[in-house]
Amino acid sequence: MDISSYRGVMVFAEQRGGHIQKVASELLGIGREIADKLAEPLTAVLIGTGLTAAHSADLIAQGADKVIVVDHPCLQPYRTEPFTKALTRVIEEVKPAVVFVGATTIGRDLAPRVSARLKTGLTADCTGLAIEDETRNLLMTRPAFGGNLMATIACPEHRPQMSTVRPGVMRKLERDDQRKGEVVSFSVTLGPEDLNVEILEEVTEQVALKNIEDAAVLVSGGRGMGSAENFGHLRELAAELGGMVSASRGAVDAGWAGSERQVGQTGKTVRPDLYIACGISGMIQHIAGMEDSEFIVAVNKNRDAPIFEYADLGIVTDVNKILPVLAEELRLAKAKR
C-alpha cells in the first residue's frame, strides 16, 4: 500500500432524520485541528436522503473545507449495507489519510464494516487524537479494561487511519458562517444486493429532558446522598446554577435517578464548565466520564474518597447539610450583584 498517496482528514457527518448530530460538530472540531497540523484539507461526508444546501453550509461553518454529499432514496433511515457502500466508495475516491466516525450506535456499526472492506485498522471509542511529529501518523488514545487502562494505538502501514470517537469528548469549533467551502455531490449505485434488511418499524423515543451532555453545569449525586429524598436537594442547587442533575452509577442503581442521567464508563461522558460531585466517592469508572470537566467541585464526608484527587476544589463535610446552605449562599451572592 502506497500510504503517501493518502492525504487529508475525513469526518463522517452523522445525521438522523435530517438532523446533523452533535458528534458531527465535535468531529469537525478535532478534524480541523488534525488537518491544520498536517496542513491538509478537512472533508465532511454527508450521507442520506433529501439533504439540503443548508446541511452542507452548516458543516462548512463548523470547519469543513469540503462537503461530499451522497444522496439516494435508499439512504434513509440508516441501514448498514448501503451506508457501508456509500462511505467506502467515497473513501476509495478521496483517499484520506485519516477518517473519523462518531462512536454512536450508528458509527460503531458502520465503521468496522468499512474498515474491514478497506483492509485497514480501526480504533474504537477514541478519547484522544494527535499527530506524531516524526512520522505524521495518527496517535489514537482510548480507554480499555472498563476505563482502568488507557492505550495509544497507531496504524502505521495502512490507510486510511480510522477511528471512532467517543461523543462528548472533543470540542466543536466556534461557528463561522463566513467560512468558505466546496460542496460536491457523489453518486452511488445501490441495488437489491445492498438491501438485505427490511425495516418493519422505526420508533424514536422522545427524550423530554435535555441531555446531560449538553448542560454547562452538572450537579451530580452518588450513593453518599443516602436517599431519593435527599437527591431532591440536588435539583434545587442545579436550578440555582441553571444546570442539570446527573448521577453516579451507584445512585442510578439505587433508583434515585434514571439511567439517562448516569455519568461514567457505562454511562455518558460529560465535560461541563462546572461539575459538582456530591456524595460521589470517585470510582475510576465514574472519573472516566467526567474528568475533563472544566472545573470540578467535590463534596464528600470521607477525606480519603478518591474523588478529591480529581477535584479542583474539595470540601469535606456532610453533603446533605451543605446543599441547602450552598443554594442559599448562591442566592445571596447573586442578589448582591
Add this chain to the structure above:
Amino acid sequence: MKIVVCMKQVPDTTEVRIDPATGTLIREGIPSIINPDDKSGLEAALVLKDQIGAHVTVLSMGPPQADIALREALAMGADEAVLLSDRRFGGADTWATSTTLASALRRLGFDLIICGRQAIDGDTAQVGPQIAEHLGLPHVSYVKELELAGESLVVKRMFENGYQRIKVKLPCLITVLKDMNQPRYMMVGGVYDAFRKAIPVWTVDDLDVDQANIGLKGSPTRVKKSFTKGAKSAGKVYEVDPREGARIIVEKLKEKFII
C-alpha cells in the same frame, strides 16, 4: 438450523483494581468469565434450540485456558465447541481476529452467527461486524430481541434514542446486548458431560487462512503504549463546616466567573 455463537473469555473487569503504589493493573486473582454480551448471545441461541431444535456450536479464540469458558457453554446446553488456539493467532487486533474467526466459521458452516455486541476488556464492538464483512453476510448489531420468521429473523435493533424492528434474511450475523435475556445456569448433568467432552483445538494449520492476515503480523493497528490515567494534580481540600464550605465554593465560582 445451525447457529454458531462467538464467545470471548475475559477478565471480570468490574474486579480490576489499580495498584496505587505502582499505578499498574492488578491482574492476579481476577476471575475469568464468559463475556456478558456473548453469554446472552448463547442464551438466545439455546432458546432457539429449545424452540426449533437448532444445533448450537460455540467458537472461541484464545489461550488454552479459554477451554473453561467453552465447557461452561456446553454445560449450559451448547452441542459442540471449538477453540482456536495457536501462538500465531496472538497479538491480533480486531481486523486479524475477525479474519481468523471468519475462516473458522467458513469451515464450521452456519445459518446464523451470534456475537456479543462487545467484550468488556476491549469494548470495541468491532469484531462482529467485521466477521460479517469478511463473510459477505448482512448483519444487525445492538440486538435486544429476536424471533425466527421462516427463513428470516425479526430483531429489535437499539439506538440511543429509539429502536428499529428489522427483518433480515438468513444466513446473517447479529450482535446482541446482555440485557436481552437472563442466561440460564449450567445443568447439573451438563456439567459432568461438558467436562468429559473433547473440545477440538484448531490451529492455523486447520484453517484456510493466509498467515499474513492473522496475529500481530496481520494486524493493521499497533499498540504504541498503555498506561493508567495519572490523576491530575488535586485541588485544595478543606475540612470545614457546611456554612464555611458553601462560602468557599461560592467564592471560587465567582473567581472563575462561573456565577
